[in-house]
Amino acid sequence: MAKVQIVAHDSLRDKLIDFLQDRGVIHITDLRGKVEGEDEGSEEGSRVDPERAERIRRLTETLSKLQFAIDYLAPFEPKKGGLLSSLAGGGKVVIPPDQYERITSPEGTEELLKAADRCYQLSSEINRLEGRLSRIRADREALQVWGNLDAPIELLEDTERTAIRVGSVPAQTFQEMISELNEATPFYHVELINTSGAESYIVIAFLKEVEGEVNPILAKYGFSPASFPRESGRIPDILAELEREEEEINRRIEGIRAELAGMADARPKLMALYDHLHNELQKLRVQELFLETEKAFILEGWVKEKDLERFREELTSNFSEIDVFAFEPSPEDEPPVAIENMKLVEPFQMVTNLYGLPKYREVDPTPLIAPFFAFFLGLCLTDAGYGIVLILLSILGIKLFGKGKGARQLMGVLALSGAMAVVAGLLTGGFFGVKLPSPFNRLMIIDPSTPEGQTKFLYASWAIGVFQVWVGFLIKFVLSLRDRNFKSAFRADLPWVIMIPAMVMLLPSTFRKIGLTLLLICSVWLIALSDTESKSIAARIGNGFFNWYGISSVFGDILSYSRLFALGLATGIIAQVVNTIAKMVSGIPGIGPVAMVGMLIGGHLFNIGINTLGGFIHTARLQFVEFFTKFFEGGGEPFRPFSKERRYTVVLRPEELTA
């Protein structure tokens, strides 16, 4: 990485920003923030351009409007072309350049923004209508039970001498209430309109002078007054009117939906416009990182070494009033990180990214974890057949989703791990849960179906662990040498590199004496020398002893590799179970063969899926926790060049599509 500063005259601003975005090679850093942080309160260079801020605000608003239209129209867009063609652009919509030109022209933009506005209007109209619709439905439901009431609502008002109450009482106690009313007074009349559910719907009229007798009885029997949505009119008429209204609203909603469906064709254009305006917004936003004076501006960023010469040349030949300075990163700088690897290893960058990028001055661990990762994941499957299926599925995956970087890397990791699963399967004789027959089992060194084989398998997992942990310490030693940190290399790192093989030597009796001697030497070495910082001898010995005690975590690390054995064995046993069940269902009369094939395919695919998932995560953990802790820290900032970003669309000529 090279630090680049560009000083340019204001007249070049737009052209220069366009140029930088188009090239996409410079990671622009916040120069203004840096300067403002250094001398707080200084007015120089900290002027926020109010006009630009306003443009950013407006553009952000427009983008959210477009986003709304794109999301809202999605269900209206007809599904077409099937899965494969929609994936041709890597999941993005393909727009030909001439159409893109039209879309982003002022007229095209205006037209599309109008469409987005219209879409927003229509959506709020639909919301409003649907709200009315649900009110009408509630009204209709409330009135339905009064359908038999002939009298217009306005007649149900009290007269001079009579009171009229309309409402419902529980049907169960209706007769009881009548007899109680009969006892209380003769001056009343009850009309039973309807009995629906557990309620009786009644109209009751009585003389106002007996109100004192009637009201308590009504209250006692749980009379609840009805409320009508209208003040006048006959209920059957009102119901018919509401029905008409509902139909009308439904028709209008249909109409709006049809209009929205008509607009759905414009969705790809809206997407293209979104992408275009998003990039315009980025161009404005990036300027907030610049340091600005009356007539000029300065920007600072990082460019990859290999791009630097060409970048500088293009800048100076395209622009005249410009100065470009390039520096080596100083020790205080923390440049962004871009890792690059050879093709076979490149997919494993996704594993590294999962943990975090290396710091700028750290080594990229990707090539170091790649072989371990593939082999471990293969061990978690331990089945040659599963390995072959995994390879085929990942090749299919690359064909289908290959354009996206993340998907391509994942498929790459799975394919390579599948190859390792074939190796592991040959070593353990596993093939779709069946033991490999005689000509193919030459390589079989472990038979996990026997207790002895399982023990061997577990020991093998530990041995692999010992090896990876040792490699981790070795890398640390080499890195210390590389950084010329000889103190740390020979006093703290090297003893571990010797100690691990020394511990292994303790196992067979022939080397036990040598191993023990080495172990003792290294222990003293660590305790006496490994602390290179402290002044007092006591602190040195104390810290040295603490470092030496790290041996216990090495044991923990190695035991952690047992998971390879457990996952591998579990895969094999489940494969066996699938075969057993398939054999059982093959006996079902009639559908036997079909059920068996279904069980075999479904069961084995499930087993591959669940164990690849589990194996992937556990394998990743072994890299992160057991391996990385020995030599790797991580935490670098990813290199994100200022460039054109496209969320929804790609601009491609039709003939480029097939390439």
Add this chain to the structure above:
Amino acid sequence: MGVATTFAEVLDKLFTSGQMYAIMGAAAAVVLSGIGSSLGIRYTATASAGVMSEDPRNFGRYLILVALPGTQGIYGFVAAFLVIMKLTSQVEVNGQLVTFASAMSTAHGLQIFFACMPIAFAGLASAIQQGRVCTAGVDLTAKQPEQSGKALVFGVFVEFYAILGLIITIFLLNTITI
């Protein structure tokens, strides 16, 4: 085997049968780790469904988090299968392989039963706790989808103890020869 005549005799036959204890062990391995996995998945799945009601993208990321506490149930299943293989033995009679129920003493049965306990209880507890960890991972994924891989790694830390349980169950079962 004679015909049991009284309830006491039935009980006696049942509780001195090695097969009975072995079956209890296998059942406990599947049931307890299965309970753990279902609870763990429930926490994570309901949280995921809730998050997805706001933002339905990233289904795949949530799916993986939801699947993670499911593995304990599978480990219990594997252990039970190893027990089932011990319940029968094949003997060659007149050149044909015939499957018999293994003659299993009460002591053997009890040994198998206790051998199943590590995965049964480690599976039960770790699946529930892993569900909690993965639920926190769902939160993390909702706010920062790119970080979901790290949430998975946290979940795997909990799972390791179920794996240790399974390993010990397997080796304990291996030591019991019938």
